[in-house]
Amino acid sequence: EPEVTQTPSHQVTQMGQEVILRCVPISNHLYFYWYRQILGQKVEFLVSFYNNEISEKSEIFDDQFSVERPDGSNFTLKIRSTKLEDSAMYFCASSEAGPGDEKLFFGSGTQLSVL
Amino acid sequence: RKEVEQDPGPFNVPEGATVAFNCTYSNSASQSFFWYRQDCRKEPKLLMSVYSSGNEDGRFTAQLNRASQYISLLIRDSKLSDSATYLCASHGSSNTGKLIFGQGTTLQVKP
Numbered sequence: 459e460p461e462v463t464q465t466p467s468h469q470v471t472q473m474g475q476e477v478i479l480r481c482v483p484i485s486n487h488l489y490f491y492w493y494r495q496i497l498g499q500k501v502e503f504l505v506s507f508y509n510n511e512i513s514e515k516s517e518i519f520d521d522q523f524s525v526e527r528p529d530g531s532n533f534t535l536k537i538r539s540t541k542l543e544d545s546a547m548y549f550c551a552s553s554e555a556g557p558g559d560e561k562l563f564f565g566s567g568t569q570l571s572v573l
Numbered sequence: 574r575k576e577v578e579q580d581p582g583p584f585n586v587p588e589g590a591t592v593a594f595n596c597t598y599s600n601s602a603s604q605s606f607f608w609y610r611q612d613c614r615k616e617p618k619l620l621m622s623v624y625s626s627g628n629e630d631g632r633f634t635a636q637l638n639r640a641s642q643y644i645s646l647l648i649r650d651s652k653l654s655d656s657a658t659y660l661c662a663s664h665g666s667s668n669t670g671k672l673i674f675g676q677g678t679t680l681q682v683k684p
Contacts, residue, residue: 564616
């Protein structure tokens with residue numbers, strides 16, 4: 459069964475450092491998303507991406523965040539200068555059909571710890 | 574009012590019990606609703622879509638009540654393996670395909 463894959467599964471970094479979280483969405487999917495979940499809290503939307511551009515972003519997704527689809531398969535989330543409060547599980551998701559049929563499929567996540 | 578709200582629980586039930594969760598949503602224009610299951614520190618996994626006519630998949634039944642703006646999930650004959658957090662999700666006011674999640678309802682099924 460096709461799945462969304464994320465690497466690394468765990469990332470430890472120092473405050474102020476840049477991190478790049480990587481995702482390979484399901485191959486025929488066209489809509490891509492990043493979510494995060496702080497421990498004990500709900501899954502929060504960060505950004506949606508379609509047709510090589512951001513289609514929507516949340517208030518959390520400030521200038522420190524960026525996304526890229528550098529080739530036909532990878533979808534990355536970059537945090538330029540990490541803060542302690544960026545520590546969370548980051549989930550990548552993809553869907554085939556997008557608006558009106560938002561069945562999102564999630565990767566297993568990257569646990570980011572900022573020290 | 575939060576866009577999607579759930580009672581966090583936990584719901585503690587014995588094996589074999591029937592349990593139901595509700596989830597309310599604030600945006601009356603929302604069209605798509607889903608239930609996801611999340612195990613501890615794992616990714617959300619799609620459990621089922623919620624249609625206006627209701628949706629049943631084995632022991633699981635999902636219902637949508639547009640008049641009162643809530644969706645429900647009913648689990649019959651609970652198994653130990655049903656222990657998890659159940660997230661409801663809606664696309665809200667967005668047209669970009671994003672889902673908005675509730676905080677989840679935790680279910681513990683006891684032997």
